Amino acid sequence: MKAVTWQGRRKISVEEVPDPILQEPTDAIVRITSTAICGSDLHLYEVLGPYLSRGDILGHEPMGIVEEVGSEVTNLAPGDRVVIPFNISCGHCMMCRSGLQSQCETTQVREKGTGASLFGFSSLYGSVPGGQAQFLRVPHANYGPIKVGSELPDERYLYLSDILPTAWQGVKYADVPDGGTLAVYGLGPVGQFAARIGRHLGYRVIGIEPVAERRAMAQRHGIETLDFSKNLGEELRSMTGGRGPDSVVDAVGMEAHGSPAGAFAQNAVGLLPDALARKAVETAGIDRLSVLHSAIDSVRRGGTVSLSGVYGGNANPMPLFTMFDKQLQLRMGQCNVRRWTEDLLPLVEDPADPLGVTDLMTHEVSIDEAPEAYASFQKKQDGCIKVVLKP
Ligand SMILES: NC(=O)c1ccc[n+]([C@@H]2O[C@H](COP(=O)([O-])OP(=O)(O)OC[C@H]3O[C@@H](n4cnc5c(N)ncnc54)[C@H](O)[C@@H]3O)[C@@H](O)[C@H]2O)c1
Ligand SMILES: [Zn+2]
Ligand SMILES: [Zn+2]
Secondary structure, eight states, rough: OOEEEEEEEEEEEEEEEEOOOOSSSSSSEEEEEEEOHHHHHHHHTTGGGGOOTTBBEEEEEEEEEEEOOOOOOSSSSTTTTEEEEBBBSSSHHHHHTTTEEEEEEETTTTGGOOOSBTTTOOOOGTTTTTBBBBBBEETTTSSSSSOOSSSOOOHHHHGGGHHHHHHHHHHHHTTTOOEEEEEEEEHHHHHHHHHHHHHTTTTTEEEEEEEHHHHHHHTTTTTEEEOOOHHHHHHHHHHHHTTTOSEEEOSOOOSSSSOHHHHHHHHHHHTSSSHHHHHHHHHHSSSSSSSHHHHHHOOTOOEEEEOOOOOOSSSSSOOOHHHHHHTTTEOOOOOOGGGGGHHHHHHHTTTTOTOOSSSSSOOOEEEGGGGHHHHHHHHOOOTTEEEEEEO
């Protein structure tokens, strides 16, 4: 089969690889019909290379048709149409039962001290072959896959794999008071949905994003927008009666623009041999913190900052005095995808499309065009906001 593989920093190639086969009685094999590129793939493409090996198959936002199931997969049959959550979770451990599927105790990657295994997400998360491929082996298929109907197009359902529940969790964790104001940093795919979910739940939403067409897309969904600037804290306070927004979602993460120190550290790490680079990530501050620090500055006293954007460095400087003095709450983490399915499925199937899932994808291309698609998504060229590959 064809698969999108990592070959080095900013090097992706489509290779012919062996088809996956059933390995456990709880596995399924799915023929992929649509598979998206995520902002998290860009971290693997750029900063987290030291945790990948040449030939690793990328991708964690797939959907398709079940081809084959193991003997213990009684909930699925060949021909079923399914969306595959990016976290691999068992559904029956204490974490899964508590709605913390991204911390699943059955699939945790204990040798790295990390949470649940993820598709296509480096050795930090189990080196599981990913979903940007023609076929995917799905472990724990008796729990993870979301069965969907056959009428509506893939575009309606695909984002249930990651960015829609990620945005939903980000907004829920932001704990916005009724009728309150939510600021969303970053209007990439995750930020777009976080902002629209905020509107859907009745909040005033202000989105912050340097790229003009991403601001324009958000404005179509009733979101006020600002460019990222040095005076952002002042601007946000002046828009909110001097206090600042009640809650903030950071949908940018470790590669934020406007952080010269972090950018320098990330470049330096990129030049090190892998073993040293891994050590640097694990012991130093390599994240670009402009957004996180701006979020802490701008949120009102007693407010909540919710991180959907991924961070990687283990010794980043944090303004703890301000955080303590302002009495902030900080929540974060990989999304617990399956926890939010029942909330989101009716919204993506609603003919009125309340979250605008059909207004996100800007590029639908064949899997062969993945290398160019990664490059234009990273550089935000050609109006690229969300790419869906068709294997
Ligand atoms: N927690 C999870 O489970 C989870 C799941 C999916 C994605 N993510 C993370 O969410 C983040 C966003 O992903 P995405 O798919 O939307 O990707 P993306 O890279 O397209 O989005 C990031 C956006 O932030 C903007 N940005 C950069 N610097 C900024 C700044 N200083 N101020 C405001 N905006 C700025 C960029 O222009 C871009 O539009 C990534 O870190 C990704 O890894 C987390
Ligand atoms: Zn993703
Ligand atoms: Zn579990």
